[in-house]
Amino acid sequence: MNCLPWQQEQWERLCSYQEKGRLPHAILLEGPRSTGKQTFARAFANYMLCSSPRNNEPCGSCHGCQLLKAGNHPDFVDMEPEEGGKTIKVDEIRAFVTSTALTPQIAACRITLISPAEAMNSAAANSLLKTLEEPNPGNHILLVSHAPWELPATIRSRCQHLMFPLPAKQEAIEWLTAQQPDDEWPGLLDCVRGAPLKALEFQQHGLDSYREEKRRFAALLSGKANLVEVGMAWSKDETGMIANWIYHWTLDLARANESGIMQMHDRELADWLKDLIPQLDSVKLFSVLDKLSSLQQGIRSRNLNVQMQFETLALELMEAGT
Structure with a gap:
């Protein structure tokens, strides 16, 4: 499984949608920070762009998987604030909207990851709205948000919502211990309000x-x-x-x-x-x-x-x- 242990239900749900041809055009992955939403979104993008997925997982060896791993897959768009920046600007979204008219180059679809979605300024959000209202076939958008309430209601209402709550404490401790044994994981999780990826980062x-x-x-x-x-x-x-x-x-x-x-x-x-x-x-x-x-x-x-x-x-x- 490419997702984290506490994300299995969400993973199986999206894979089921995909198998039935019912995958939503836009999916809003929402929940607290450091629960693994970004990890999940990238893994699912990999699954969607893989030419030979097996058992609901990308094969990891096909041309598409290798291109994605190298960071230059032509059908994957990764949108986030520039280093040191605070917003995703309207010009970036407009360029993306224009590109949605293009057909996929090597995969069966095009995947766009916008993270964090609340980093879009108002002009950018308004520009994105058009493609949400009139989606082009073969294009899917994954919006990752730590604060979905900061997104315009018009954006939220046009997305399928996928919730990512904090994992149970014991499940988080077991996963963290598997990454690196440490008797302080329970205390570290308390410090970061139960967010396992933040606990891993905070351990230092x-x-x-x-x-x-x-x-x-x-x-x-x-x-x-x-x-x-x-x-x-x-x-x-x-x-x-x-x-x-x-x-x-x-x-x-x-x-x-x-x-x-x-x-x-x-x-x-x-x-x-x-x-x-x-x-x-x-x-x-x-x-x-x-x-x-x-x-x-x-x-x-x-x-x-x-x-x-x-x-x-x-x-x-x-x-x-x-």
């Missing part, structure tokens, strides 16, 4: 960086941290997880403030802040949660001053605890 940093940021968070609430230094440190995060961690720590504290410390999920944080929790300003905590939702969206689109936003967030957290 270990639990130390997670705990260091949690200590920074606790020090901030206790009034023992420098706002500017905290904002600068958080804005330089390379794991893409800081805003997510802060959100869940803050939610945990809001839960404890409302219902008691025993309701906290993070027992270590509860122990560090047990004397402060009853005094926390719940209104400010919920305000922080609202700001974090906006901040996470802004980080994805990269249209804001991240350091300034984190400094503002740090100030509000400090005020919630003092």
Whole structure:
């Protein structure tokens, strides 16, 4: 199986559609980050472009498989933001729309992968809409999205939705252990909210960086941290997880403030802040949660001053605890 273990149901569904000649023109693969949607999309593109698939898997040795592996298959279009860029621009989509009039060169169909789909700017999304409304035979589009709600409703409504939830924790641990034995996988999965591919990536940093940021968070609430230094440190995060961690720590504290410390999920944080929790300003905590939702969206689109936003967030957290 070319897909990950927890994707088998989705794989079999698409293969069944293909065998019956009912494969949708456009499929929106949606779910949390680092669950393997991109891996799945590329594997399925390989299956579709393979000239000799066997048992619902690409053969890996035909001309099409070899071209795809080399990155130069003429019937595969891979669209993503340019390195260092933040959006998929309208010119790229227009060029793709024009190319859909072409017939496949060596395969039975043409496959286009757009990832992440929410990276399309509004003009690009509008340009894509035409080919979704009037699909050309032999063309299939796989749109991978971590935040489908950011896509225009007109795009979402014209796609077949395929959900990719997080795998069960034990299944993720078994897969991760098969990649590399490590007793810390359960803790690492907790750090990345159950996303196995992110846990694999995060393993190099270990639990130390997670705990260091949690200590920074606790020090901030206790009034023992420098706002500017905290904002600068958080804005330089390379794991893409800081805003997510802060959100869940803050939610945990809001839960404890409302219902008691025993309701906290993070027992270590509860122990560090047990004397402060009853005094926390719940209104400010919920305000922080609202700001974090906006901040996470802004980080994805990269249209804001991240350091300034984190400094503002740090100030509000400090005020919630003092």
